Amino acid sequence: MTDQTAGTAERKNGAKLNLRENGMLMALVAIVLFFVIVVRALLGVDFLSAQNITNLFLQNSYVIIMALGMLLVIVAGHIDLSVGSVAAFTGAVSSVLVLNLGWPTLAVIPSVLVIGGLIGAAQGYWIAYWRIPSFIVTLAGMLVFRGLTLWLLGGQNLGPFPKSFQLLSTGFVPDVFALDKPNLTALLVVALAAAVLIWIGWRARKRNEAYGITQEPDALFWLRNLVVTAALIFVGYKLASFRGLPNVLVVMALLIVLYAFFTEATTTGRRVYAIGGNLKAARLSGIKTERLTFLTFVNMGVLAALAGMIVTARLNSATPKAGVGFELDVIAAVFIGGASMSGGSGKIVGVVVGAFIMGVMNNGMSILGIGIDYQQVIKGLVLLAAVIFDVYNKSKS
Amino acid sequence: MGTLLEMRAISKTFPGVRALDHVNLSVQEGEIHALVGENGAGKSTLMKVLSGVYPHGTYEGEIHFSGAEARFAGIHDSESKGIIIIHQELALVPLLSIAENLFLGNEVARGGVINWPETHQRTDRLLAKVGLHEPPTTRVDALGVGKQQLIEIAKALAKDVRLLILDEPTAALQENDSQKLLDLLLELKAQGITSILISHKLNEVSRVADNITVLRDGSTVSTIPRAEITEDRIIRDMVGRDMAHRYPERERNPGQVIMEVKDWNVFHPEHKDRQVIRNVNFTVRKGEIVGIAGLMGSGRTELAMSMFGRSYGRNISGEIRISGRPADCANVAKAIDSGLAYVTEDRKALGLVLEEPIQWNIALANLAGIAANGIINRMKEQDVAEGYRKAMNIRTPSVFQKVVNLSGGNQQKVVLSKWLFTEPKVLILDEPTRGIDVGAKFEIYGLMNRLADEGRAVVMISSEMPELLGMCDRIYVMNEGELVGELSAAEASQERIMSLIVTH
Numbered sequence: 001m002t003d004q005t006a007g008t009a010e011r012k013n014g015a016k017l018n019l020r021e022n023g024m025l026m027a028l029v030a031i032v033l034f035f036v037i038v039v040r041a042l043l044g045v046d047f048l049s050a051q052n053i054t055n056l057f058l059q060n061s062y063v064i065i066m067a068l069g070m071l072l073v074i075v076a077g078h079i080d081l082s083v084g085s086v087a088a089f090t091g092a093v094s095s096v097l098v099l100n101l102g103w104p105t106l107a108v109i110p111s112v113l114v115i116g117g118l119i120g121a122a123q124g125y126w127i128a129y130w131r132i133p134s135f136i137v138t139l140a141g142m143l144v145f146r147g148l149t150l151w152l153l154g155g156q157n158l159g160p161f162p163k164s165f166q167l168l169s170t171g172f173v174p175d176v177f178a179l180d181k182p183n184l185t186a187l188l189v190v191a192l193a194a195a196v197l198i199w200i201g202w203r204a205r206k207r208n209e210a211y212g213i214t215q216e217p218d219a220l221f222w223l224r225n226l227v228v229t230a231a232l233i234f235v236g237y238k239l240a241s242f243r244g245l246p247n248v249l250v251v252m253a254l255l256i257v258l259y260a261f262f263t264e265a266t267t268t269g270r271r272v273y274a275i276g277g278n279l280k281a282a283r284l285s286g287i288k289t290e291r292l293t294f295l296t297f298v299n300m301g302v303l304a305a306l307a308g309m310i311v312t313a314r315l316n317s318a319t320p321k322a323g324v325g326f327e328l329d330v331i332a333a334v335f336i337g338g339a340s341m342s343g344g345s346g347k348i349v350g351v352v353v354g355a356f357i358m359g360v361m362n363n364g365m366s367i368l369g370i371g372i373d374y375q376q377v378i379k380g381l382v383l384l385a386a387v388i389f390d391v392y393n394k395s396k397s
Numbered sequence: 398m399g400t401l402l403e404m405r406a407i408s409k410t411f412p413g414v415r416a417l418d419h420v421n422l423s424v425q426e427g428e429i430h431a432l433v434g435e436n437g438a439g440k441s442t443l444m445k446v447l448s449g450v451y452p453h454g455t456y457e458g459e460i461h462f463s464g465a466e467a468r469f470a471g472i473h474d475s476e477s478k479g480i481i482i483i484h485q486e487l488a489l490v491p492l493l494s495i496a497e498n499l500f501l502g503n504e505v506a507r508g509g510v511i512n513w514p515e516t517h518q519r520t521d522r523l524l525a526k527v528g529l530h531e532p533p534t535t536r537v538d539a540l541g542v543g544k545q546q547l548i549e550i551a552k553a554l555a556k557d558v559r560l561l562i563l564d565e566p567t568a569a570l571q572e573n574d575s576q577k578l579l580d581l582l583l584e585l586k587a588q589g590i591t592s593i594l595i596s597h598k599l600n601e602v603s604r605v606a607d608n609i610t611v612l613r614d615g616s617t618v619s620t621i622p623r624a625e626i627t628e629d630r631i632i633r634d635m636v637g638r639d640m641a642h643r644y645p646e647r648e649r650n651p652g653q654v655i656m657e658v659k660d661w662n663v664f665h666p667e668h669k670d671r672q673v674i675r676n677v678n679f680t681v682r683k684g685e686i687v688g689i690a691g692l693m694g695s696g697r698t699e700l701a702m703s704m705f706g707r708s709y710g711r712n713i714s715g716e717i718r719i720s721g722r723p724a725d726c727a728n729v730a731k732a733i734d735s736g737l738a739y740v741t742e743d744r745k746a747l748g749l750v751l752e753e754p755i756q757w758n759i760a761l762a763n764l765a766g767i768a769a770n771g772i773i774n775r776m777k778e779q780d781v782a783e784g785y786r787k788a789m790n791i792r793t794p795s796v797f798q799k800v801v802n803l804s805g806g807n808q809q810k811v812v813l814s815k816w817l818f819t820e821p822k823v824l825i826l827d828e829p830t831r832g833i834d835v836g837a838k839f840e841i842y843g844l845m846n847r848l849a850d851e852g853r854a855v856v857m858i859s860s861e862m863p864e865l866l867g868m869c870d871r872i873y874v875m876n877e878g879e880l881v882g883e884l885s886a887a888e889a890s891q892e893r894i895m896s897l898i899v900t901h
Contacts, residue, residue: 274753288728344753
């Protein structure tokens with residue numbers, strides 16, 4: 001290939017990447033608008049009411065939290081089918097610790113996170129050091145931890161939990177200004193977040209410009225930021241006028257930022273992508289591929305435990321049926337978010353958007369009273385469509 | 398006896414390369430005809446033309462088989478005429494039985510239902526022909542390479558073979574298995590089966606062949622009849638070309654010894670009894686380019702990879718000293734820290750993450766070099782990449798280009814940059830110019846000279862002997878896992894190297 005055509009290909013790839021990322025964001029916006037209109041028309045209520053927005057975050061937080069870890073697992077070229085069972089099991093463990101043994105919440109949370117990490121280590125060990133396919137190891141884990149959950153709970157629901165544990169999910173950040181409504185803290189935090197987002201994007205843009213890198217046109221950049229900022233402010237305002245920022249939202253947002261930073265700016269994050277991109281080349285570049293694979297599963301276990309506690313706190317009881325099918329929602333979110341099945345690519349931002357697409361659809365269809373049968377069909381088709389869109393884009397280039 | 402096969406003035410061109418140039422090959426009924434030549438001389442291409450892998454119309458010239466002109470459209474065509482190739486990489490399904498393999502795609506069946514008794518009976522008969530005494534139900538993966546080779550031949554016999562082509566059949570075999578295979582060839586010849594034997598091993602060729610055709614640079618050099626066969630004659634015909642000035646000049650002044658490898662032994666990762674590298678000892682000096690010559694499969698890559706953080710093999714023993722101190726090369730990270738770098742022969746599969754950009758790949762083996770406290774400094778990453786882009790003359794519109802979009806030569810420069818960024822003392826380059834065009838080759842040679850001038854040591858593994866002769870200060874010759882000779886630049890010649898290999 002001559003340099004000339006290579007250059008054109010590069011620019012096209014860049015444009016396509018933007019098309020994909022922006023495309024998914026636009027799809028999310030379109031889906032939200034669709035439900036706003038349809039819910040208004042059919043039921044006469046506001047889809048984006050403060051209550052429902054709060055619900056959206058509470059319902060989807062655990063999927064997003066696990067999807068962060070799942071992205072790393074999938075980028076490294078693996079899969080984890082056990083996360084639903086692990087979340088259920090760790091939820092059950094937390095209930096036993098709190099209710100049967102009377103541990104304080106502040107001791108339970110770190111202990112359960114450690115247990116999650118150990119579960120991840122137990123699975124990651126076989127995958128990383130014995131090269132047993134992750135599909136098989138985590139399929140076994142899925143069965144094992146579901147069984148252990150049943151055993152631990154004796155087939156019963158355990159609950160209710162003390163207030164301190166429930167705060168994990170249903171708590172809200174108190175307003176430091178102690179005004180009634182709107183909640184000024186929530187507004188300020190959201191405004192600050194929006195400002196930081198724009199600043200980071202703008203700085204990266206300036207830097208790219210300085211290095212003469214081709215990038216999206218100004219108009220597109222500002223349009224996207226406008227949409228995102230408007231959405232953030234709107235959501236912030238709604239939350240502020242209801243009960244403020246849910247604790248879960250804060251935890252989730254911090255984790256998103258942390259994982260975005262980890263995947264894009266750290267050497268360890270970079271190495272995970274190298275493993276998935278070309279395992280042999282990564283190994284020959286001095287990357288300790290086994291250890292890193294092991295650690296991605298440990299990380300996944302910790303996040304599954306966190307999600308397990310949040311779900312338990314939200315339901316206010318540990319149940320043997322908790323987390324059934326979570327792994328599918330989580331994996332679907334990662335693939336809708338643009339990760340590659342063969343590993344090596346995928347972004348945190350994409351995963352979050354992917355998770356929200358699934359979440360908004362779950363929520364919207366439930367409000368409309370669409371049966372669980374149709375819901376499954378529609379979600380399945382959306383997943384398929386997103387991946388076909390990807391493959392189609394790639395085959396065109 | 399008449400002529401069975403006549404290939405006349407076969408020419409085959411790939412974009413930018415003339416792989417075959419008016420090649421003639423004439424094979425008599427009932428003979429064993431050997432085809433010899435260096436790697437890249439055109440043997441495989443010629444056989445692909447013959448078997449229809451390159452169908453009629455994609456080459457020039459004529460093929461006459463059994464008295465009629467043959468225009469094969471594909472492998473099925475040539476197989477139906479009785480021309481069967483047994484490739485170097487065996488095409489058996491390891492998890493199926495001998496009988497299942499023999500009749501794969503050609504099952505003894507009625508209406509899709511397999512007749513097992515007859516299958517097994519026929520298998521027994523075929524196995525007897527090739528002198529293999531194994532039950533037909535034995536799984537192929539339970540057999541050694543030598544026996545698998547025999548099954549391939551039995552498979553050919555099952556198809557009414559008229560011309561059997563064996564591509565390097567003994568390359569992976571132990572000495573006594575090779576002898577058995579050659580005996581079998583002679584026996585098949587007695588039964589009237591004609592065969593073409595492609596081989597590097599001149600002692601084998603001169604033992605069984607009735608005629609030898611020598612190819613060089615895509616042309617027929619000679620066809621030597623049985624009476625005139627000597628190894629000297631074959632070697633002369635194989636390599637007899639003059640060396641053009643294809644290599645940049647360099648002042649040679651090696652310094653003190655920087656790397657020393659002592660008593661290096663390596664065993665095969667799967668077959669633990671098979672020793673792949675045997676008692677290898679060698680040294681490399683500062684500012685020196687040392688070559689390792691040898692045929693494919695002689696253990697050069699295995700030597701390099703086993704040294705580089707034990708990336709190949711098991712039960713590795715021996716010592717590597719770098720700058721006079723024992724170097725810990727227990728894993729790749731430690732080998733890199735000790736000052737070793739290995740540029741793989743397969744840059745796409747082992748050297749690059751193709752879907753990632755240039756600057757990403759360059760930093761991969763030394764991420765600490767662009768990061769502080771584990772956080773990547775993108776500015777630095779880019780500056781480093783821009784620096785190498787200029788120094789190595791990587792032709793690309795930007796360092797954000799995905800490496801998959803680069804040409805082979807530019808990809809190789811990215812790999813070299815990646816390893817230079819680890820600040821190595823010793824660079825092992827495995828087939829550094831494979832698959833890149835002549836201009837880029839010259840650039841790579843220039844870069845190698847520059848590295849040597851900077852005081853680094855370069856170990857160059859290559860199958861192209863002219864390249865080794867043109868570039869190296871010293872050449873070690875490797876064969877079957879051992880270093881069988883060491884030649885200084887002054888004493889080295891293709892004939893000397895070849896005769897070290899074949900007489901070993």
